[in-house]
Amino acid sequence: MLDHIDSPYALRQLSIDQLPQLSKELRQFIITVLSTKEGHLGASLGVVELTIALHYVFNTPEDKLIWDVGHQAYGHKILTGRKNIFHTNRQKGGISGFPKISESNYDTFGVGHSSTSISAALGMAIAANLQGKEEQQHIAVIGDASIASGMAFEGLNHAGVTDANLLVILNDNAIGIDPSVGALKKYLTNVKKGTAREENIFEALNFEYHGPIDGHDLPALIEALKKLQKIKGPKFLHVITTKGKGLALAEKHQITYHAPGKFDALTGERHAKDTTQLPPKYQDVFGHTIVELATINKKIIGITPAMPTGSSLKYMIETFPDRAFDVGIAEQHAVTLSAGMATQGMVVFCNIYSTFLQRAYDQIIHDVALQNLPVIFCLDRAGLVGQDGPTHHGAFDLAYLNCIPNMMIYAPKDEIALRNIMYTAQLGLPNPIAIRYPRGRGITIDWKQPFQKIEIGKGHCVQKGKRIAVLSIGTPIHHAITATQNKAYDISIYDIGFLKPIDTVLLDSIFKTYEVIITIEDGTIKGGLGSVITDYAFAKAYKGIITSLGIPDKFITHGTTEELQEEIGISPTHISKVIEKYL
Numbered sequence: 001m002l003d004h005i006d007s008p009y010a011l012r013q014l015s016i017d018q019l020p021q022l023s024k025e026l027r028q029f030i031i032t033v034l035s036t037k038e039g040h041l042g043a044s045l046g047v048v049e050l051t052i053a054l055h056y057v058f059n060t061p062e063d064k065l066i067w068d069v070g071h072q073a074y075g076h077k078i079l080t081g082r083k084n085i086f087h088t089n090r091q092k093g094g095i096s097g098f099p100k101i102s103e104s105n106y107d108t109f110g111v112g113h114s115s116t117s118i119s120a121a122l123g124m125a126i127a128a129n130l131q132g133k134e135e136q137q138h139i140a141v142i143g144d145a146s147i148a149s150g151m152a153f154e155g156l157n158h159a160g161v162t163d164a165n166l167l168v169i170l171n172d173n174a175i176g177i178d179p180s181v182g183a184l185k186k187y188l189t190n191v192k193k194g195t196a197r198e199e200n201i202f203e204a205l206n207f208e209y210h211g212p213i214d215g216h217d218l219p220a221l222i223e224a225l226k227k228l229q230k231i232k233g234p235k236f237l238h239v240i241t242t243k244g245k246g247l248a249l250a251e252k253h254q255i256t257y258h259a260p261g262k263f264d265a266l267t268g269e270r271h272a273k274d275t276t277q278l279p280p281k282y283q284d285v286f287g288h289t290i291v292e293l294a295t296i297n298k299k300i301i302g303i304t305p306a307m308p309t310g311s312s313l314k315y316m317i318e319t320f321p322d323r324a325f326d327v328g329i330a331e332q333h334a335v336t337l338s339a340g341m342a343t344q345g346m347v348v349f350c351n352i353y354s355t356f357l358q359r360a361y362d363q364i365i366h367d368v369a370l371q372n373l374p375v376i377f378c379l380d381r382a383g384l385v386g387q388d389g390p391t392h393h394g395a396f397d398l399a400y401l402n403c404i405p406n407m408m409i410y411a412p413k414d415e416i417a418l419r420n421i422m423y424t425a426q427l428g429l430p431n432p433i434a435i436r437y438p439r440g441r442g443i444t445i446d447w448k449q450p451f452q453k454i455e456i457g458k459g460h461c462v463q464k465g466k467r468i469a470v471l472s473i474g475t476p477i478h479h480a481i482t483a484t485q486n487k488a489y490d491i492s493i494y495d496i497g498f499l500k501p502i503d504t505v506l507l508d509s510i511f512k513t514y515e516v517i518i519t520i521e522d523g524t525i526k527g528g529l530g531s532v533i534t535d536y537a538f539a540k541a542y543k544g545i546i547t548s549l550g551i552p553d554k555f556i557t558h559g560t561t562e563e564l565q566e567e568i569g570i571s572p573t574h575i576s577k578v579i580e581k582y583l
């Protein structure tokens with residue numbers, strides 16, 4: 001049946017009793033493709049029936065459907081004409097893993113970061129009223145972890161005093177990537193059990209509340225949606241689903257099967273890789289090191305907004321549950337909470353993915369840097385992250401942090417440097433510091449070396465030559481080292497380490513020695529290392545050539561990290577070509 005559904009229009013030709021069969025086929029199709037192509041499995045399996053019901057009842061794309069985060073929208077993509085290209089999902093040149101306006105008329109809003117759907121749908125609904133399109137429907141589908149974020153509440157609060165044609169559907173599966181946290185989770189559990197005290201919170205916010213209903217019961221979903229379709233103004237439907245529905249292992253191990261990698265399509269068994277001989281992930285170096293340090297330093301606190309597994313702060317949460325906090329999808333709160341703790345002398349490691357820290361920019365400036373509170377930011381997933389693409393690349397942190405007074409910024413070149421800067425930071429620094437490191441594995445198997453203090457603001461020469469100076473920050477230095485292997489290049493390679501404070505003594509000597517400087521970074525060249533070196537060189541009237549390699553002034557697509565590094569020109573092959581050009 002699925003083969004014949006090339007649009008929601010075709011879907012609407014089916015009878016309601018044909019829909020359960022379609023949901024089986026859609027679920028199976030998602031499982032089959034993801035078993036070899038990888039992606040966000042659990043969330044998409046959980047909303048198969050909801051996806052079918054929404055496109056069946058509503059007149060999409062005229063009615064506007066917005067998926068929050070969008071990692072659950074695979075069924076939506078498949079039913080809206082992208083079945084035949086779904087195997088290209090998240091691959092370079094293929095379709096995006098998230099809804100994207102430029103990809104389809106049915107993708108009404110670009111997503112990737114959570115909790116934007118209510119504001120975006122409300123914006124569309126108000127615009128529709130102003131344009132005389134009173135019949136147009138606007139639907140935001142948001143998960144139980146995403147609705148707990150501040151931005152979602154801002155949207156609900158505004159919507160409740162409008163007559164906007166807005167339907168908010170809470171897809172409540174009682175888990176985010178990791179278990180949902182906070183008081184709202186307790187409230188939602190009570191609503192499900194019928195034991196919520198006093199007024200329903202959504203009714204209190206002036207929404208017409210319906211539910212909770214079983215989100216896998218197609219006839220019930222269709223009946224509820226048809227009823228809500230006729231009601232004007234802000235409405236709320238509470239739907240209960242199971243993450244990973246239809247694949248036993250995915251239902252049982254919901255954290256692992258959020259994005260399980262490759263697996264057996266029949267049994268769901270993951271294709272386990274032997275990783276024992278591989279260098280560790282930077283995340284695990286962070287996770288184990290913070291436990292080691294927190295054992296000695298009782299003032300250490302760990303904070304993550306909703307990514308305990310991804311960041312590996314889970315190790316500290318297991319070992320020191322009183323001193324490690326998962327605050328939910330609440331980056332702004334995480335930063336100001338850290339600031340509050342720092343005023344009381346706690347040594348706070350606030351671990352946030354580089355891309356998600358963008359949400360908390362004012363908090364970094366106003367609550368941390370302006371008061372010069374020594375919060376230790378660990379910016380995970382800095383640089384290119386791969387298949388999640390432009391919404392998730394950690395492309396901007398060097399640039400957006402560099403302009404903030406008092407901030408120190410450091411990028412370790414390897415696992416040992418990450419350990420040592422964490423050690424150094426918890427000894428006590430006069431300023432806040434951001435430590436940025438990439439997604440995935442490093443290069444050093446034997447990484448658990450005794451701690452050594454790092455000298456703040458000092459860069460190092462890692463390879464000495466005469467003709468060109470290559471300056472890098474963080475892990476891309478290894479691309480430069482690889483580029484020079486087995487080549488007779490007479491060049492120097494410098495690990496700048498600190499973008500701020502930058503090692504001006506080292507730079508002064510580099511300017512005196514070399515006529516060509518190549519800078520390499522895995523962040524935007526607008527405001528990152530390249531800009532800092534160029535500015536300083538200008539101030540010092542440097543007469544040589546400076547070439548900056550890094551992320552150009554555009555959004556970078558999705559693909560493997562290696563493919564993208566090749567595309568932006570920071571792969572060893574490309575660096576080698578640039579060196580040869582100047583030699």
Ligand SMILES: Cc1ncc(C[n+]2csc(CCOP(=O)(O)OP(=O)(O)O)c2C)c(N)n1
Nearest residue numbers: 043112113114143144145146175176177306
């Ligand atoms: C601002 C922001 N912070 C963190 C994330 C990472 N993230 C993606 S999905 C997710 C969990 C979402 O849970 P929920 O809303 O309950 O949806 P479900 O996965 O259960 O369908 C998180 C934390 C994100 N996408 N955006």
Ligand SMILES: CC(=O)[C@@H](O)[C@H](O)COP(=O)(O)O
Nearest residue numbers: 069071112177310381388439
């Ligand atoms: C959808 C989302 O935002 C997360 O699931 C994200 O894809 C996690 O990325 P990592 O796999 O790098 O933890």
Ligand SMILES: [Mg+2]
Nearest residue numbers: 143144175176
């Ligand atoms: Mg959820």
